[in-house]
Amino acid sequence: xxxxxxxxxxxxxxxxxxxAFEKAGAKVSMVWHKxxxxxxxxDIVGIPGGFSFGDYLRCGAIAANSPICQSVVRHAERGGYAxxxxxxxxxxxxxxxxxxxxxxxxxxxxICKPVKLRVEAxxxxxxxxxxxxxxxTIPIAHHDGNYYVDDAKLAQLKDEGRIAFTYxxxxxxxxxxxxxxxxxxxxxxxxxxxxxxxxxxAHGGTDGRAMFExxxxxxxxx
Amino acid sequence: xxxxxxxxxxxxxxxxxxxxxxxxLGALGFDxxxxxxxxxVIELDLAEGTTEATVKEMCEKLLANTVIExxxxxx
Numbered sequence: 001x002x003x004x005x006x007x008x009x010x011x012x013x014x015x016x017x018x019x020a021f022e023k024a025g026a027k028v029s030m031v032w033h034k035x036x037x038x039x040x041x042x043d044i045v046g047i048p049g050g051f052s053f054g055d056y057l058r059c060g061a062i063a064a065n066s067p068i069c070q071s072v073v074r075h076a077e078r079g080g081y082a083x084x085x086x087x088x089x090x091x092x093x094x095x096x097x098x099x100x101x102x103x104x105x106x107x108x109x110x111i112c113k114p115v116k117l118r119v120e121a122x123x124x125x126x127x128x129x130x131x132x133x134x135x136x137t138i139p140i141a142h143h144d145g146n147y148y149v150d151d152a153k154l155a156q157l158k159d160e161g162r163i164a165f166t167y168x169x170x171x172x173x174x175x176x177x178x179x180x181x182x183x184x185x186x187x188x189x190x191x192x193x194x195x196x197x198x199x200x201x202a203h204g205g206t207d208g209r210a211m212f213e214x215x216x217x218x219x220x221x222x
Numbered sequence: 223x224x225x226x227x228x229x230x231x232x233x234x235x236x237x238x239x240x241x242x243x244x245x246x247l248g249a250l251g252f253d254x255x256x257x258x259x260x261x262x263v264i265e266l267d268l269a270e271g272t273t274e275a276t277v278k279e280m281c282e283k284l285l286a287n288t289v290i291e292x293x294x295x296x297x
Binding site: 062065093094099103107108148173 | 238242284285289
């Protein structure tokens with residue numbers, strides 16, 4: 001599995017994400033935002049957390065219009081995999097690859113703490129390492145994680161089984177407790193919590209590791 | 223020439239910042255503030271001849287996220 005991790009000015013989880021991919025056995029290329037093409041042979045693109053472009057205008061808005069993101073959109077439209085975590089989720093909604101938008105947290109506070117997530121019955125390679133209904137603990141660290149979709153889109157996401165994770169105790173006001181969603185072809189996942197920060201015992205837990213290992217198993221032969 | 227773009231959260235999308243401002247105004251003793259919506263104003267300095275259609279395209283592509291925001295252009 002060859003993973004590309006995009007680096008924007010202001011990304012701060014790019015190295016963590018690269019380490020998580022590497023420990024699962026992936027080859028990792030770091031890709032600068034001004035590059036116009038992904039390296040050849042990339043299976044999955046990781047869009048990391050952080051504060052790309054200082055969160056100016058809207059979180060993820062400037063990054064979503066950067067040269068590399070146009071290549072990421074083409075990669076996804078060709079059926080490539082993409083994983084956006086935290087700011088990466090915001091970027092993916094801004095590109096339109098994922099539905100909805102992330103608003104300011106309902107309590108207006110930056111929230112940084114481990115939270116309990118429920119793994120939903122969503123058929124995607126990202127969840128191969130988990131059981132539907134399983135509860136896992138993964139940290140969040142965001143100011144704008146309050147997921148919004150309108151009622152019609154929410155009904156569609158439910159019908160199509162595209163909600164990947166929900167919060168057990170909703171920390172930020174997200175519609176339907178949604179913490180992560182996948183694209184229609186199930187190959188693009190966006191989530192606010194940080195599995196790459198819960199992937200080794202030194203992190204205080206390893207509940208995030210199964211995502212990367214499951215991905216590796218699923219994509220190793222792809 | 224100048225253009226102003228007003229970006230607001232759409233009606234029906236909860237605006238937590240506006241709500242916080244409303245509470246703060248109530249705490250200051252301003253009764254009767256029934257709602258507050260907070261948005262942003264973007265001022266553009268444009269080359270002469272730039273059309274409103276072009277500014278609209280800027281709004282659609284970057285200045286507003288039309289999933290949750292509406293915008294109004296003043297030229």
